Amino acid sequence: MAAAIGVNLGLLGGLLGEIILRAVPKQRTSHSKKRKRMATKGLKNRQDISPCRGCGRPKLTAHVCLHCYSDIRKKLRGMRREAERE
Numbered sequence: 001m002a003a004a005i006g007v008n009l010g011l012l013g014g015l016l017g018e019i020i021l022r023a024v025p026k027q028r029t030s031h032s033k034k035r036k037r038m039a040t041k042g043l044k045n046r047q048d049i050s051p052c053r054g055c056g057r058p059k060l061t062a063h064v065c066l067h068c069y070s071d072i073r074k075k076l077r078g079m080r081r082e083a084e085r086e
Helices: 010-023 031-041 066-085
Strands: 047-049 058-060
Touching: none
Parallel strands: none
Antiparallel strands: 047 058
């Protein structure tokens, strides 16, 4: 490969060329073998989803409920605006 480019890399270039040329599969992977290998990579059921104490919507166990968080943000914005007007 190095000779095809026209650069002489010596022994290292010869070894790299051989490694690159040998790093190919001998045969194409069949559809059934590919699907058998991928069969174990499916989605798994989430075990860390629990209902929110405030609104009852599902949320991740150690996270803040996004619905309740957005309600709190809206209330805080309103309180800040009232404080700025006074």
